[in-house]
Amino acid sequence: MRVSFAWLSEFIKTGLSVEKIAHMLTMSGLEVEALEAALNDVILEVNVTPNRADCLSVLGVVRELSVLTGEPVILPSSVIKSKEENEKDLLPEIKVEIRNAELCRRYSGRVIRNVKIGPSPEWMAKRLEDYGIRSINNIVDITNYVLVELGHPLHAFDLKTLKGGRIVVDTADNIYRKIKTLDGVERKLPENALVIADAEDPIALAGIMGGASTEVEESTTDIFLEAAWFEPVNIRKTAKALGLSSESSYRFERGADIEIIPFALDRASYLMQEYAGGVPHKAVDVFPGKKIPRAIEVNAQRVSKLLGTDIQKDEIIKILERLGFAPKWNDSLITVFPPSYRLDVEAEQDIVEEVARIYGYDKIPTILPVSRLSAREAPLRSNFIKDARQNIRRSGYNEAINFSFMNPQAFELLSLNDDDIRRSAVALINPLNQEESLLRTTLLPALIENQKHNLQRGLRNIRLAETARIFIKRNTGELPIEHLMLAGISMMNRTYSFWRNGTEDFYCAKGAVEALLDEFRIRDRSFGPCGEPFLHPGKSADVMVSGQRCGFVGVLSPTVREKAEIKGKEDITVFELNLDVIFAALPGIPVYRSIPRFPAVERDIALIVDESVNAAQVIRKIKEYPSELIENAVVFDLYKGEGIPAGKKSMAFNVRYRATGKTLTEEEVEQIHEGLIKDLLVHTGGSLR
Amino acid sequence: MGGEKAKNSSLREPFLNELSPVDSVAGLEELRVRYLGKKGLLTSELKSLGGLPPDERRAAGAVLNETKEFIEQALAQRKQELKDLELRRKLASESIDVTLPGSYVQPGRIHPLTQTLEEITDVFVSMGFSVEEGPEVELDYYNFEALNIPKEHPAREMQDTFYVSNDIVLRTHTSPVQIRVMQRKSPPLKFIAPGKVYRCDADISHTPMFHQIEGLMVGEDITFSHLKAVLESFLHRIFSPDVPVRFRPSYFPFTEPSAEVDIGCIFCKGTGCRTCKGSGWIEILGAGMVNPHVFEMVGYDPKKYSGFAFGMGIERIAMLKYSIDDIRLFYENDIRFLGQF
Known part of the structure; x- marks a missing residue:
C-alpha cells in the first residue's frame, strides 16, 4: 500500500524524519519496502500483511505510529454544517x-x-x-x-x-x-x-x-x-x-x-x-449485528516464558494500554478488550505477538536451546540420495534440475503405448501454459530438452543427470504415487578429444549404471531385453534389481531424435532408474567371508558362437557347471571379422578355479576345465577358436 | 719388495688404461677374460708363482691377489655404471609428452541448488535436527487447513496455488511436512524438511517451482529467544560469523509471533545497493512460534508444548552465495553454468 507522508503527517506530529518512521514501522511489523519521492511528498511503500486489515489506510498507519511514539492521533474534520x-x-x-x-x-x-x-x-x-x-x-x-x-x-x-x-x-x-x-x-x-x-x-x-x-x-x-x-x-x-x-x-x-x-x-x-x-x-x-467487545485473557508469566525474556507485567500492561486494548488485571492474569478495528486479535497468542512486536524483537535475548541428544534416527534416505548424486557425478554427469511439469506431447515424443503407466499423468487445473500442464511421469523429456538447449549453443560432450520425483496418477481424490527417479542423458563427441576411447556409447551409459549399483553393493542385478519404444531395440536393456524392474539404459531411437529435432551423428544414451527400488534393495551390513588361503588357477576359453549368443548366457553356463572349484568367470574379449565366419563371433572368457582347503594341482584343474569346455560347446552350439 | 711393487703396477696401470675406453658390457667381459680368464695376464702370473721360492711366493701371491681383487671390483663397478647408463639411455628414448591431457572421466558437478540445500541441511543436522520428507502433491488440508489457513482465508492469496483438484494442490511450501511429522511422532522433536515447492507465478524473479527448507523444533520450554539463537547461529555459519541478523514482526497463519529474518546486505555491507534495494538488509527467511491452533490440529497440548518453525527459499540463498543474478539460470541446465560449481 502506498502511503503519503504528507497526508500521514496531518494526523500525527512525531517530529521524526520519514526514514526514521519507515524504520520504526518496519521493525514493528509494517514493513516499508521502499520510499519514493513525489512532488512535495514522500510515498511509503508499505507491505501490509493479510492479518492487519486495520492498517490498510492512512489512519491505520497513523494509529500504529501513535502506539510506537506515544503521540496522539489527530482525526480529520467531519463537522457537517447546519x-x-x-x-x-x-x-x-x-x-x-x-x-x-x-x-x-x-x-x-x-x-x-x-x-x-x-x-x-x-x-x-x-x-x-x-x-x-x-x-x-x-x-x-x-x-x-x-x-x-x-x-x-x-x-x-x-x-x-x-x-x-x-x-x-x-x-x-x-x-x-x-x-x-x-x-x-x-x-x-x-x-x-x-x-x-x-x-x-x-x-x-x-x-x-x-x-x-x-x-x-x-x-x-x-x-x-x-x-x-x-x-x-x-x-x-x-x-x-x-x-x-x-x-x-x-x-x-x-x-x-x-x-x-x-x-x-x-x-x-x-x-x-x-x-x-x-x-x-x-x-x-x-445495526443488527452489534457485539460486545471480546475479552481475552493472557497470563503475564506465559508471555515472558514463551518469548524467553523477563519482560515485567507493568511493561506488558503499558504496551497493551498504548495499543488501546484496555487491559484490566488481577495478579498475573490480564484481561484485554481489543478495539473494534483489531479483528485479528482473538486469542492469547495474538496478545503475545502484540506485546513482542511493540516491545521489540531486537530486545529479546538470543539463547540456544538445550535439547536431549538422540542418535535414534540416522538420515539413511537423505544420505542415500546424496551418495547416488555423487556417484553419477563421478561418472561424468552434471546435475540438472528441471521443473516437475511435462508437456502432453511428451507421450508422442516417446511413442508411449496407450496402456503405458507413464500416460497416467496428473493434470493441473490451472497450468501456466499447455507445455507445463502435466506433472512428470518420466524425467526423460526434460533431459532431452536440456540436451537440445546445450547442442543449440554449440556445446558438445553433454552429460546431464537429474534426481527428481515423478508422479503417477491414482484414483480421483487420492494423492498420486511419487517415485524418486535418477535419469541421465549423454551425447559424447570424441572427434576433438585426444584419447579417443573406442567403447561404444551404450556401454559407457551402462557403466554409469553399474557404477551406481556397485556404490550400493547391489549384486543381485541383471540387464535383460528391453521393450521401451523410445530406445534403439538392439542397444537397450532393462535394469533388474533383486528381480524387480528398476529402469532402463539404452540408445535413444532415431525416431525420437527426429521428433526432438536433435542433429549429430553420435549416439544419445539415456537411462532412468527408480531410486526407491534401489533403496529398498540396499543390502545390510556386509558379513565378512575369510580371504582365500590357497592360490587360484586361471584358464582361458575362446569360443566361436552364433552372434545371438550373449556373454551373460555363457557366464551363467560356466557358473552353473557342477563344480565347487569354479570361483569366477569373466568375459575379456570379443572379436568379429577376419578368421571368424559370418554370423559368428569369438568371445574369450577367463575362468578362475580355487579349492578352499588346498592348492589345486594342474591335473585337477585340467580335468574339470576339459569337462567345462565340452559342456559349453554343447550348450552354446559353439566351437573352440 | 721394490721389484714386486713394480711388477704389480705393471698390471694395474695397463688394466686401468684399457678399462677407461670400454663402453659396453660386452667390452667389459672381454677385458675381464684378458686379465682374469684362464689364460689371462693375471692368471698366468698366478700360475707362475709356483716357480718362486716359498718366502717370495707368499709375498708375491698376496700382491697378486690384491691386484685381482682390485680388478674384479673395478670391473663390477664399471659394469654397474654401464648398466645405469644403458637404462638411462633406454628411458630417455621412451620419453613422452607429459603435457598431453591425462585420461579420466571428467566428473560432473552437483547443481548449485543441491549444494546449497545440502550445506544448509548439514548445518541443522550438526545441531541435532533430523531430516524428513513429504509429498510434493499434497492435500489442501495439509498445505493450508491444518496450518491455520482455512478456505477463503486472505492468506491464501500470499501463495498462488497450482490445483490438481479441489482438495489436491502442488504444495506451496514445505510446511505441510510439519503437520505430517507431528501427526506421526510425539514431542519433543526437531527436524528439517527440504524439498521442491510450487506456485503459479513466473516472471523475472519467480519460477513456478523452487526449493525450500522447513524446520520445526517442539518441546516443553521452547521460546522465541531459542528461535532467534538457532537461526542466528545458522546464518552466521552459512554467510559469515559477523553478518548482522535482524528479526522483525511479520505474519504467517501457522506461527505467532511471526518474524521475517534479515541479514545485513553481504554486497554493500549495509550501505545500500541494488541487491538490497538500498535498505542495507536482505530478507532471508520466515519464522515464528508455532500457533497453538496448529498444535490443536495435530493433537499436541498447546498448554504443555511450544515450538518454533522456520522456512527459507534455497534459490535466494544460492543466488547470494554464488552471486547469481538471474533465478532462471538454475533451470536452464546449460553446462557452462552447471560446470562452474
Missing part, C-alpha cells in the same frame, strides 16, 4: 432492510442533495493518484479518498435511479439473477452473493462494486451515500467466483471496522459539502 437544521427538516428518506444480518451486520447511509458534479480539488486528485486510484469526479473521488484515509469503503448511488426509496440487503436468489457492474460487464450473480437492491433490482454487488444503473454521472444532483459492513468470507467467495477484485472488496474480505462507519459517513459527507456543494441529510443506521 446538520441539526437539515435533520430537523428531513427524515431519512431511504428505508433500509437487512435480510441477512450475518452477512451485513451494519448498514448506514444518508441522502446528500444538490451536489454539483465536477472535478475534485487538485490536491485530492493528486493524493488519489499517488495512491494509485484514478480521479473520476468529486463524488466518486471523495468516497475513494475516505477509503484511503480511513480504510472504510463507501459507495454513492445516484438517488434518482434508486427505485421505491428502499435499500434491500440480501443474498442473490431467484429474484436477483444478474447485475451490470460499473465496469460495464453484465455479471451472473454467484450463489450466495450478497447484493444491494432497491425496490426492484440489484443495484450493487455488496462491498465489491456498484451497479451501472445507479452510477453517479454528470447529471446527478442527489446521491445516497452508503457506509456498511459486509462479512469477509462471503465477499471473498463472491469476488473469487466473479474474478473481480476492488479496493473495496480487498478491505471487506480482510475485515473492516464496524465502529468507524458513522465517522466515515460523516467525513465523506463533510467533504461532499465542502467540495461538491452537497447538503447532507439525516443518516440512517441499521
Whole structure:
C-alpha cells in the first residue's frame, strides 16, 4: 500500500524524519519496502500483511505510529454544517432492510442533495493518484479518498435511479439473477452473493462494486451515500467466483471496522459539502449485528516464558494500554478488550505477538536451546540420495534440475503405448501454459530438452543427470504415487578429444549404471531385453534389481531424435532408474567371508558362437557347471571379422578355479576345465577358436 | 719388495688404461677374460708363482691377489655404471609428452541448488535436527487447513496455488511436512524438511517451482529467544560469523509471533545497493512460534508444548552465495553454468 507522508503527517506530529518512521514501522511489523519521492511528498511503500486489515489506510498507519511514539492521533474534520437544521427538516428518506444480518451486520447511509458534479480539488486528485486510484469526479473521488484515509469503503448511488426509496440487503436468489457492474460487464450473480437492491433490482454487488444503473454521472444532483459492513468470507467467495477484485472488496474480505462507519459517513459527507456543494441529510443506521467487545485473557508469566525474556507485567500492561486494548488485571492474569478495528486479535497468542512486536524483537535475548541428544534416527534416505548424486557425478554427469511439469506431447515424443503407466499423468487445473500442464511421469523429456538447449549453443560432450520425483496418477481424490527417479542423458563427441576411447556409447551409459549399483553393493542385478519404444531395440536393456524392474539404459531411437529435432551423428544414451527400488534393495551390513588361503588357477576359453549368443548366457553356463572349484568367470574379449565366419563371433572368457582347503594341482584343474569346455560347446552350439 | 711393487703396477696401470675406453658390457667381459680368464695376464702370473721360492711366493701371491681383487671390483663397478647408463639411455628414448591431457572421466558437478540445500541441511543436522520428507502433491488440508489457513482465508492469496483438484494442490511450501511429522511422532522433536515447492507465478524473479527448507523444533520450554539463537547461529555459519541478523514482526497463519529474518546486505555491507534495494538488509527467511491452533490440529497440548518453525527459499540463498543474478539460470541446465560449481 502506498502511503503519503504528507497526508500521514496531518494526523500525527512525531517530529521524526520519514526514514526514521519507515524504520520504526518496519521493525514493528509494517514493513516499508521502499520510499519514493513525489512532488512535495514522500510515498511509503508499505507491505501490509493479510492479518492487519486495520492498517490498510492512512489512519491505520497513523494509529500504529501513535502506539510506537506515544503521540496522539489527530482525526480529520467531519463537522457537517447546519446538520441539526437539515435533520430537523428531513427524515431519512431511504428505508433500509437487512435480510441477512450475518452477512451485513451494519448498514448506514444518508441522502446528500444538490451536489454539483465536477472535478475534485487538485490536491485530492493528486493524493488519489499517488495512491494509485484514478480521479473520476468529486463524488466518486471523495468516497475513494475516505477509503484511503480511513480504510472504510463507501459507495454513492445516484438517488434518482434508486427505485421505491428502499435499500434491500440480501443474498442473490431467484429474484436477483444478474447485475451490470460499473465496469460495464453484465455479471451472473454467484450463489450466495450478497447484493444491494432497491425496490426492484440489484443495484450493487455488496462491498465489491456498484451497479451501472445507479452510477453517479454528470447529471446527478442527489446521491445516497452508503457506509456498511459486509462479512469477509462471503465477499471473498463472491469476488473469487466473479474474478473481480476492488479496493473495496480487498478491505471487506480482510475485515473492516464496524465502529468507524458513522465517522466515515460523516467525513465523506463533510467533504461532499465542502467540495461538491452537497447538503447532507439525516443518516440512517441499521445495526443488527452489534457485539460486545471480546475479552481475552493472557497470563503475564506465559508471555515472558514463551518469548524467553523477563519482560515485567507493568511493561506488558503499558504496551497493551498504548495499543488501546484496555487491559484490566488481577495478579498475573490480564484481561484485554481489543478495539473494534483489531479483528485479528482473538486469542492469547495474538496478545503475545502484540506485546513482542511493540516491545521489540531486537530486545529479546538470543539463547540456544538445550535439547536431549538422540542418535535414534540416522538420515539413511537423505544420505542415500546424496551418495547416488555423487556417484553419477563421478561418472561424468552434471546435475540438472528441471521443473516437475511435462508437456502432453511428451507421450508422442516417446511413442508411449496407450496402456503405458507413464500416460497416467496428473493434470493441473490451472497450468501456466499447455507445455507445463502435466506433472512428470518420466524425467526423460526434460533431459532431452536440456540436451537440445546445450547442442543449440554449440556445446558438445553433454552429460546431464537429474534426481527428481515423478508422479503417477491414482484414483480421483487420492494423492498420486511419487517415485524418486535418477535419469541421465549423454551425447559424447570424441572427434576433438585426444584419447579417443573406442567403447561404444551404450556401454559407457551402462557403466554409469553399474557404477551406481556397485556404490550400493547391489549384486543381485541383471540387464535383460528391453521393450521401451523410445530406445534403439538392439542397444537397450532393462535394469533388474533383486528381480524387480528398476529402469532402463539404452540408445535413444532415431525416431525420437527426429521428433526432438536433435542433429549429430553420435549416439544419445539415456537411462532412468527408480531410486526407491534401489533403496529398498540396499543390502545390510556386509558379513565378512575369510580371504582365500590357497592360490587360484586361471584358464582361458575362446569360443566361436552364433552372434545371438550373449556373454551373460555363457557366464551363467560356466557358473552353473557342477563344480565347487569354479570361483569366477569373466568375459575379456570379443572379436568379429577376419578368421571368424559370418554370423559368428569369438568371445574369450577367463575362468578362475580355487579349492578352499588346498592348492589345486594342474591335473585337477585340467580335468574339470576339459569337462567345462565340452559342456559349453554343447550348450552354446559353439566351437573352440 | 721394490721389484714386486713394480711388477704389480705393471698390471694395474695397463688394466686401468684399457678399462677407461670400454663402453659396453660386452667390452667389459672381454677385458675381464684378458686379465682374469684362464689364460689371462693375471692368471698366468698366478700360475707362475709356483716357480718362486716359498718366502717370495707368499709375498708375491698376496700382491697378486690384491691386484685381482682390485680388478674384479673395478670391473663390477664399471659394469654397474654401464648398466645405469644403458637404462638411462633406454628411458630417455621412451620419453613422452607429459603435457598431453591425462585420461579420466571428467566428473560432473552437483547443481548449485543441491549444494546449497545440502550445506544448509548439514548445518541443522550438526545441531541435532533430523531430516524428513513429504509429498510434493499434497492435500489442501495439509498445505493450508491444518496450518491455520482455512478456505477463503486472505492468506491464501500470499501463495498462488497450482490445483490438481479441489482438495489436491502442488504444495506451496514445505510446511505441510510439519503437520505430517507431528501427526506421526510425539514431542519433543526437531527436524528439517527440504524439498521442491510450487506456485503459479513466473516472471523475472519467480519460477513456478523452487526449493525450500522447513524446520520445526517442539518441546516443553521452547521460546522465541531459542528461535532467534538457532537461526542466528545458522546464518552466521552459512554467510559469515559477523553478518548482522535482524528479526522483525511479520505474519504467517501457522506461527505467532511471526518474524521475517534479515541479514545485513553481504554486497554493500549495509550501505545500500541494488541487491538490497538500498535498505542495507536482505530478507532471508520466515519464522515464528508455532500457533497453538496448529498444535490443536495435530493433537499436541498447546498448554504443555511450544515450538518454533522456520522456512527459507534455497534459490535466494544460492543466488547470494554464488552471486547469481538471474533465478532462471538454475533451470536452464546449460553446462557452462552447471560446470562452474
